[in-house]
Amino acid sequence: MKAYATKLIDLTENNAEKIARQWAKDVRTNEKTSSYHGADDERILLQATEFYHHFREMFVHDAPYRHAEKYFEHYAEERYREGIPLHEAVYALILMRRHIWLYAEFQAIFITAVEHRQAVESLSRTILMFDYAMYIITRKYRELMKLEWFETPNT
């Protein structure tokens, strides 16, 4: 797995700040992330650079779910503390993933058939990680918002 993903991971890690800046610009103007519009630039940049620097670890970890759980629970807690609504926290993370691909596409790192295969596999692996992220973040927000107070016992 590591071989095919190396290219994308290296690109993300080496250009974490650049990708993070593009993401920050997007999230500060995107209509689906309105809570970020007035946010301090440095503070939101930190969210993305931290994520991009953790990208390798999440990608190559032997137990990806457990590793993702720790990272994304922390992400959820921080966004919750900042008063970011759940749907915006989720969408900001989706944009983080999109900006990796936008950057990779812009750099044209996947050209040959082998590279296309690598691209598909990297994409699948990234999506798996984000599937976990969506589950973990929504579960954590539910816990923090004490939604169980308002739900019937079988949930």
Next chain:
Amino acid sequence: MKAYATKLIDFIETKSEEMARQWAADVRKNPRTPSYHVMTEEKVIPQAIFFYTHFRQMFFTKNPYDTAKGFFARYAEERFRDKIPLQEALYALILMRRHLWLYAEFRTAYETSVDLHQMAEGLNRTILMFDYAMYQITEKYQELIARDVDRKLGAIKTLRMEDPASGNKGVFKAGLMGVMLLAACVLTYYYHATLGVDVIFTHLFYIPIILAAIWWRRAGIIVAVFLGLLILASHALFLRDIPYTSDIIRGVIFVLTAFVVARMAESLKKVEDLFKTLTT
């Protein structure tokens, strides 16, 4: 991309029931979707069939966000009604996508660079649709949860009389409290001075005590302190021969009751504010 996508979608549509069955078997035993474990196959399978049969429409639309919105709002409403927690509703949808890809990959060979490029494009398009789905379902769930919380707190909101659209409630509440405290003074005088007893009339004092704690929270405890002092002062004036024990206990219970209700009112206010911030 369109040729590949058309092939894929035709394939999905013809195999929708088969894929839905596989998805249902997964979701009914997956540890991340425990709410589905108790649901019957007949209840679960149609969810996936509906999704797979509408896939073409969402995939080829010129405005995927708006098309997805109607579909996923319905998905969110139905899962919310089924009492499925948000994270499970999302994960069940993620599994629908995974089963779609598992099924398609298992039966298709991608060899050339063009095949792989088209596959990556198809994958990207599906992911875009699912990105919208995650956002829209989460947003819809929060809207439904906020509405539900609002409904469940309806009675306490009525008691709080805080509807900003209906004029100055502050003056009305202070006036009403003034009348109730005046009535408490008259009642205390009548029972202590005229009848010479210290019996159950003080139970009526819990009405202003509880209302004050709900309206003004901790500041409302002053009403309980006032009523406690009132019965003790009246006792000292008119019931010198009767021991103070009962009225001292009453006074303490007044303050304790006010404190507990005020704390609960504060917590409810916090929950409401939190929901306002996190769901809008």
